[in-house]
Amino acid sequence: MITLHNQLPEFVLTTKVDDLLNWCRKSSVWYMLFATACCGIELMQTGGPRCDWDRFGAVPRATPRQSDLMIIAGTITYKMAIRTRRLYDQMPDPKYVIAMGSCANCGGLFQHSYSVLKGIDKVLPVDVYVPGCPPRPEALTDGLIKLQEKMQSEKFLRKNA
Amino acid sequence: MLKEHFIFIEETKPEKGDGWFTVPADKIQEVCRYLKSELKFNVLSCLTGTDKGEFFEVVYHLFASEKKEALVLKVKITRDVSEVPSVPTVSDVWAAANWMERETFELLGIEFKGHPELKNLLLPEDWVGQPLRKDYKEQPEYAGMTTTR
Numbered sequence A: 001m002i003t004l005h006n007q008l009p010e011f012v013l014t015t016k017v018d019d020l021l022n023w024c025r026k027s028s029v030w031y032m033l034f035a036t037a038c039c040g041i042e043l044m045q046t047g048g049p050r051c052d053w054d055r056f057g058a059v060p061r062a063t064p065r066q067s068d069l070m071i072i073a074g075t076i077t078y079k080m081a082i083r084t085r086r087l088y089d090q091m092p093d094p095k096y097v098i099a100m101g102s103c104a105n106c107g108g109l110f111q112h113s114y115s116v117l118k119g120i121d122k123v124l125p126v127d128v129y130v131p132g133c134p135p136r137p138e139a140l141t142d143g144l145i146k147l148q149e150k151m152q153s154e155k156f157l158r159k160n161a
Numbered sequence B: 001m002l003k004e005h006f007i008f009i010e011e012t013k014p015e016k017g018d019g020w021f022t023v024p025a026d027k028i029q030e031v032c033r034y035l036k037s038e039l040k041f042n043v044l045s046c047l048t049g050t051d052k053g054e055f056f057e058v059v060y061h062l063f064a065s066e067k068k069e070a071l072v073l074k075v076k077i078t079r080d081v082s083e084v085p086s087v088p089t090v091s092d093v094w095a096a097a098n099w100m101e102r103e104t105f106e107l108l109g110i111e112f113k114g115h116p117e118l119k120n121l122l123l124p125e126d127w128v129g130q131p132l133r134k135d136y137k138e139q140p141e142y143a144g145m146t147t148t149r
């Protein structure tokens, strides 16, 4: 690295392959268009023009097979949990999960109900938990930035080698 | 008018709110057919059940769209541990009763005799217990997912 210093023309950047790959990955987090309850409304708002997730390179995809990120937006019942797990299994690696709102974190205000799953982390590994009922778009965006930080710090190549 | 026609019907009129008619379980089909054909109660707007502790109640909310009249029928079923509570179905009178009876069946375990397809409507097929019964005990897990936090 040191020998290269000041020897290349100015428009050439030097970086690590890991960093470059991670930068590409984190700037194109495609999330799955998937919501199960009222948090979904806030998710739509977050993806909409005012909060504009597109500026982070995060755009919704209608199929799990093209998504990197699954946002659990809403109450998950036991019946839905089985289907959610199936959707998650269809996503290609590397994949990430954001649990949005109290319901996805722990069952929320429905946690005494007979049919509601007490936290999506019982069926999927969760990367970022966003508290709130529902979390405001700012909070969810913060969650996305946290996730991007996580992606940037990963040793992507070494993990797969 | 209903009471003149069917002597076995009891009327309840509370001080506040609407009254209702209590019908014996085995007569409910007869009464409902009469209400639909003669008194033109053409809509079954709600069919549901309640667990009152000693007994179960099946509640029928009817509506006559021409006369703009509403009517409530109730059927009492005594709670007996040894047998499944059961009422004759009214799904052949109003087709709308089909799904509502299935819902009552899955949540309270009330059997609707003569129903064409009496199985769970929304709950999974392998569900254990009737969640809206007062003595319902939650299972420790469902399909490998623990039910406690």
Ligand code: SF4
Residues within 6 Å of the ligand: A037, A038, A039, A040, A073, A074, A075, A100, A101, A102, A103, A104, A108, A109, A132, A133, A134, A135
């Ligand atoms: S956390 Fe609140 S807003 Fe979100 S799905 Fe649950 S109840 Fe609705």
